[in-house]
Amino acid sequence: MTQVLDAPGAIGPADDAPLLEIENLGVTFYTPRGTVRAVRDASLTVRRGEVVGIVGESGCGKSTVAFAALGYLPGTAVVEGSVRFEGQDISELSEAELRDLRGGRVAMVYQDPATSLNPTMRVGPQLEEVLREHLNLSQESAQQRTLELFESVGLSDPERVVKSYPHELSGGMQQRVVIAMALACEPRLLVMDEPTTGLDVTTEATILDLVAELKDRVNAGIIFVSHNLGVIARVADRVVVMYSGETVEQAPVREVFKQSRHPYTAGLLECVPRRGAEGEATPRLRSIPGSVLSADEVADSECLFASRCPLATEQCRSEAPAMRSVGDTHESRCFFPEQVRAEIWGDAELRAARVSDPNAAPVLAVENLEVFYSSPRKKYLLFGPPAEPPVRAVVNVDFEVKPTRTLGIVGESGSRKSTIARAIVGLTPKTGGEIELETNSLAALVEDRDDDARAALRMVFQNPTASLNPRRPIRHGIVRSLRRFSGLSKDEAGTQAGELMLAVGLEPEHLDRFPTEFSGGQQQRIALAAAFAADPAMIVADEAVSALDVSVQAQVLNLLADRQREDDVSYIFITHDLGVVRYVSDEILVLYAGHIAEMGATEDVLPTPSHPYTEALLSAAPTPDPDAERTRIRLEGAVPTLREAFTGCFFAGRCPRKIGDICDQQQPPQQSDSQRPGHIINCHIPIDELTRLQRSDPEVTARTNGEND
Amino acid sequence: MVAVPGTPDADGRADVEASKPIWIWRWARAAYNEIMLLLRTSSGRIGLPLIALHLFIAIVGPSLTPYPHTEFHLEHRLEGPSLEFLLGTDQFGRDLLSRILSGATSIITMSVVGSAFGIAIGTAIGISSGYKGGMVDEVVMRIMDGFMSFPGLLLALLVATMARGLEIPLMSAQFEEKVFIVITIAVVFIPRVARVLRSAALTIKELEFVQSARLRGEPGWYIVFREILPNTAPVLGVEASVRLSYAILLASSLGFLGLGVQPPSPDWGRMINESRQFITTSTTFTLVPAIAIATLVIGINLVADGLREAHQLPKETPQ
Numbered sequence A: 001m002t003q004v005l006d007a008p009g010a011i012g013p014a015d016d017a018p019l020l021e022i023e024n025l026g027v028t029f030y031t032p033r034g035t036v037r038a039v040r041d042a043s044l045t046v047r048r049g050e051v052v053g054i055v056g057e058s059g060c061g062k063s064t065v066a067f068a069a070l071g072y073l074p075g076t077a078v079v080e081g082s083v084r085f086e087g088q089d090i091s092e093l094s095e096a097e098l099r100d101l102r103g104g105r106v107a108m109v110y111q112d113p114a115t116s117l118n119p120t121m122r123v124g125p126q127l128e129e130v131l132r133e134h135l136n137l138s139q140e141s142a143q144q145r146t147l148e149l150f151e152s153v154g155l156s157d158p159e160r161v162v163k164s165y166p167h168e169l170s171g172g173m174q175q176r177v178v179i180a181m182a183l184a185c186e187p188r189l190l191v192m193d194e195p196t197t198g199l200d201v202t203t204e205a206t207i208l209d210l211v212a213e214l215k216d217r218v219n220a221g222i223i224f225v226s227h228n229l230g231v232i233a234r235v236a237d238r239v240v241v242m243y244s245g246e247t248v249e250q251a252p253v254r255e256v257f258k259q260s261r262h263p264y265t266a267g268l269l270e271c272v273p274r275r276g277a278e279g280e281a282t283p284r285l286r287s288i289p290g291s292v293l294s295a296d297e298v299a300d301s302e303c304l305f306a307s308r309c310p311l312a313t314e315q316c317r318s319e320a321p322a323m324r325s326v327g328d329t330h331e332s333r334c335f336f337p338e339q340v341r342a343e344i345w346g347d348a349e350l351r352a353a354r355v356s357d358p359n360a361a362p363v364l365a366v367e368n369l370e371v372f373y374s375s376p377r378k379k380y381l382l383f384g385p386p387a388e389p390p391v392r393a394v395v396n397v398d399f400e401v402k403p404t405r406t407l408g409i410v411g412e413s414g415s416r417k418s419t420i421a422r423a424i425v426g427l428t429p430k431t432g433g434e435i436e437l438e439t440n441s442l443a444a445l446v447e448d449r450d451d452d453a454r455a456a457l458r459m460v461f462q463n464p465t466a467s468l469n470p471r472r473p474i475r476h477g478i479v480r481s482l483r484r485f486s487g488l489s490k491d492e493a494g495t496q497a498g499e500l501m502l503a504v505g506l507e508p509e510h511l512d513r514f515p516t517e518f519s520g521g522q523q524q525r526i527a528l529a530a531a532f533a534a535d536p537a538m539i540v541a542d543e544a545v546s547a548l549d550v551s552v553q554a555q556v557l558n559l560l561a562d563r564q565r566e567d568d569v570s571y572i573f574i575t576h577d578l579g580v581v582r583y584v585s586d587e588i589l590v591l592y593a594g595h596i597a598e599m600g601a602t603e604d605v606l607p608t609p610s611h612p613y614t615e616a617l618l619s620a621a622p623t624p625d626p627d628a629e630r631t632r633i634r635l636e637g638a639v640p641t642l643r644e645a646f647t648g649c650f651f652a653g654r655c656p657r658k659i660g661d662i663c664d665q666q667q668p669p670q671q672s673d674s675q676r677p678g679h680i681i682n683c684h685i686p687i688d689e690l691t692r693l694q695r696s697d698p699e700v701t702a703r704t705n706g707e708n709d
Numbered sequence B: 001m002v003a004v005p006g007t008p009d010a011d012g013r014a015d016v017e018a019s020k021p022i023w024i025w026r027w028a029r030a031a032y033n034e035i036m037l038l039l040r041t042s043s044g045r046i047g048l049p050l051i052a053l054h055l056f057i058a059i060v061g062p063s064l065t066p067y068p069h070t071e072f073h074l075e076h077r078l079e080g081p082s083l084e085f086l087l088g089t090d091q092f093g094r095d096l097l098s099r100i101l102s103g104a105t106s107i108i109t110m111s112v113v114g115s116a117f118g119i120a121i122g123t124a125i126g127i128s129s130g131y132k133g134g135m136v137d138e139v140v141m142r143i144m145d146g147f148m149s150f151p152g153l154l155l156a157l158l159v160a161t162m163a164r165g166l167e168i169p170l171m172s173a174q175f176e177e178k179v180f181i182v183i184t185i186a187v188v189f190i191p192r193v194a195r196v197l198r199s200a201a202l203t204i205k206e207l208e209f210v211q212s213a214r215l216r217g218e219p220g221w222y223i224v225f226r227e228i229l230p231n232t233a234p235v236l237g238v239e240a241s242v243r244l245s246y247a248i249l250l251a252s253s254l255g256f257l258g259l260g261v262q263p264p265s266p267d268w269g270r271m272i273n274e275s276r277q278f279i280t281t282s283t284t285f286t287l288v289p290a291i292a293i294a295t296l297v298i299g300i301n302l303v304a305d306g307l308r309e310a311h312q313l314p315k316e317t318p319q
Helices: A062-069 A093-106 A123-135 A138-153 A158-162 A171-183 A200-219 A229-235 A253-259 A263-271 A314-320 A415-424 A450-455 A476-487 A490-503 A508-512 A519-532 A550-567 A576-586 A610-622 A661-665 A687-696 B024-037 B042-064 B096-130 B134-148 B152-165 B173-204 B206-213 B220-256 B268-278 B283-310
Strands: A020-031 A035-047 A051-055 A076-083 A107-108 A191-192 A221-226 A238-243 A246-252 A324-327 A331-333 A366-374 A379-380 A383-386 A391-401 A406-410 A434-438 A459-460 A537-540 A570-575 A588-592 A595-601 A669-672 A680-682
Touching: A020 A062, A035 A051, A035 A076, A035 A221, A035 A238, A035 B024, A051 A062, A051 A229, A062 A076, A062 A191, A062 A221, A093 A107, A093 A123, A093 A221, A123 A138, A123 A158, A123 A171, A138 A158, A171 A200, A171 A537, A200 A221, A200 A229, A200 A434, A200 A687, A221 B024, A229 A253, A229 A570, A238 A253, A238 A263, A246 A253, A253 A379, A331 A379, A366 A415, A391 A415, A391 A588, A391 A595, A391 B220, A406 A415, A406 A576, A415 A459, A415 A537, A415 A570, A450 A476, A450 A490, A459 B206, A476 A490, A476 A508, A476 A519, A476 B206, A490 A508, A490 A519, A519 A550, A550 A570, A550 A576, A570 A576, A588 A610, A595 A610, A661 B268, B024 B042, B042 B096, B042 B283, B096 B134, B096 B173, B096 B220, B096 B268, B096 B283, B134 B173, B173 B220, B206 B220, B220 B268, B220 B283, B268 B283
Parallel strands: A035 A246, A051 A221, A051 A238, A107 A191, A191 A221, A406 A570, A406 A588, A459 A537, A537 A570
Antiparallel strands: A020 A035, A020 A076, A238 A246, A246 A331, A324 A331, A366 A391, A366 A434, A379 A383, A588 A595, A595 A680, A669 A680
16 A cells, blocks of 8 residues: 655554444434434444445434534433544543544534635634644744645635635635645544535535545545435445434445445435436336334334335334344345345336327417516615616526426526526516416516416425425415415315325325424425415426435425326426436426526437536536446536626636637527427537537546636 | 314324314413423523512502502601501502502503504514515615614603693593503504514515415415414514513603603602602612512513523433
8 A cells, every 4th residue: 555645644554443433323312392312323433544425314313423423412412332533432532632633633524614614704814723723833834734735625726715705715615625624634534524515516526526536645534424325426435324313234335336235225226316228218216105203103122114114024123123244344234135126116117108299389488588686786875777787697598398398407506597487487577588378478576467377387496394384284385375276165175185185195184284293305295285286287396306305305206297197287397406307307408607508308408419518517417326437527616697798608617618719709509400409509519519529528627717616 | 083172182282173262272272381391491480470470469469459559648658668568658658568569550551562562563564564675665664763763762752742732532631641651662662673573574585485475476465464474473572572671661761750650640660750859768668669660570581581591491301
């Protein structure tokens, strides 16, 4: 093994002695809402130079385990079991020794970089503070080391970053700064809790590259917590799968993904919507039936997964399995690990093909849509024109949605997909263009539209908890929709609300419960029930499944597809997740900074030829396959906010395939393939040329603009 | 899961197949739970009895007076506490205990009613203005700012003096006085409550369930009162407790300045003022109403603090 040279203080080749040993950890929180057993039994080991990925859905306890590694649990927590760092039990350390440990030998990176940094201090001094505190460096050497650290995490202009405030940096740059702070004292163990979850997929890709590089360069042990199987597949060496507070499987990454030995892991992998081969009929997503049992419903003497497991027997319900070795460094908490295969989750049912008439009139036709936000501040305090030119959020967007079809809108944050959704639905007024619902022109604001239009066009939001009034029982939203749009009496509405609940897979008896009594997935289904209430022609789903766990997401996606067939409803499905959009959409629209980059049928848009932005998105998206061949097209920077009409292409600032001045001077023409007239790409590069470039030379190094991330 | 409608079943939830009064029952149960929760905090354990005591004397006080509160005992003027006069006497020999007991009702009623009006109107204005936004919001808030730029007591003086000239038929002079104090308190509170509730409304109106209500075509007043208002409960609770204690201080201050209810009605604030010239002779005369006011305000504040603390307590304590 090679000596690591440029990390002074790093001990050398990966020791075989474990860095962190967690044994039979149990954590219980005493909260105003009740006692929560967040972790029941977790054991794992981390060695230097390896990345251990902890994966699981919400509530499984993975973040709690990560915090326990630092001894960083609140006073309301009661801890059982042991956590040993370099052989020493953490619970025996004093407060001062623990402070020394954190930051000095163990460091943490959190999910939201913006809240990890002090917004009132410039970024450089924040890092210098860490260095002076833990390493006792002088002011000058701290400043010098800060610059070195910033450069080592890939920030290309360290002097500028040192003088910036956190809000002046993009999300990716902020996260790099946080990582630099974590590395400042050359920690032996780095704990990263969902560090890329809040970032765009292109930014996430660059951060994951950095983590992979760090692993080799710094020889620290890394714990990487995530709910995203694709990210874990890309980054981890070993994977720990958690369910309901317990570790259920531990293995090298390839084995977990290719040969899992626990039914839950196999189930999770089956739930992920993937980019399948072309020409395949769309299967139903397999989903894990039921939901995670709440803490008080579980006996200590049964397998926690038994109620949802296809392999469950009497033994599973009367005895709790322990983690057992099922192979070389592979452990599983199951009585029947050798029976685990993807097929135990049922055959992939193919969905009945949809009947849709290609010549039917579109349900929704959007022409030349423009949404500009004008500056509220005026030039002369109260009078005069606005002080700044308006934000040109959505520019010249045209598309159509035919009956019983789904249009997927993909883009990163800042691409303005939510703005389009809100403009269509009338929450944000359009400032130009036409929106026609079944040939009736719609008013800009929902308050000005008539009831029929409102009934026909409904919306589902990203945050299921905020979609329901927490102070009203859930029947409120559904019954109000029914009464307003269908004019039903209170009793009739009540009955129909019950039917809607059944249609979304919930029980009518629960109508009088309050939203907080339901899980996120159930809340989203309730929101869907309200949306379906008046037999809409179209539903706009704005990141409707993005906040849901993978297994719950599968259930909701199946539900949406079933309802589409039964009720003849069209969808506009907005998401940033390429796997989901591929699975769900008939047509895809790729959006960048409020402009259409590419649009067409799903089978045309995703393979080559693609718009360079689509190509970059596809390259960046992590897939749950550790062996997947990945191209490394990386974009620097973030999606811009545009104020002036510019002369060139909207993507020219970041395009890795920019061909020259023409990209800065002329708007790209709308091109389409002669054989596929519905597929349009807005690019200067001719389609044939694009096809040739993308097939023969997929990797293009990103052009640096002097700005990064 | 058959249960008597309205009573808690095995899960502790009272299922709603019942008739109309269900929401009263739910409110009563919620109130009971709050009180039990409150008693787990030290603030609550002191504050709740204080408030209970004041409520008690407000309701039954006037009938428990050992002497009629207007009766003079000229041989026992400005005496300290004794067996005969448990809290001493005032400058006319009137029993202070009786006067305190008789005065409790009016100060508490005026404060509560004044606060209620101030909070109700302030909330309506604040939430509506916050939801409407735009120019309407600007104008309304600037008007509120105008009112707030007057110091509270000065505004109270203004209203009280203007009101003094008016004579409303069908109201006795005494009742009229109390009405004016209530109006004063309400007017002082409206802009302050409006500002706080407006800011709460600004956050809530962006939440998705409000957007869903807009998409359903619900009219503005419906959204304000049926969607946003119920969700301002935590903010309202805090405001209500703060405002109530201020109302008592305001009413007492008005009484002190002579603008409260006129003699011979026993007004705690006025009693303090009257006691000023005799303070060297009888400190009791000053202290008794002062302590009465102070314990009431402290009780309210302790309960408010206790409620906040109680909601952060863990449900069970670790072994």
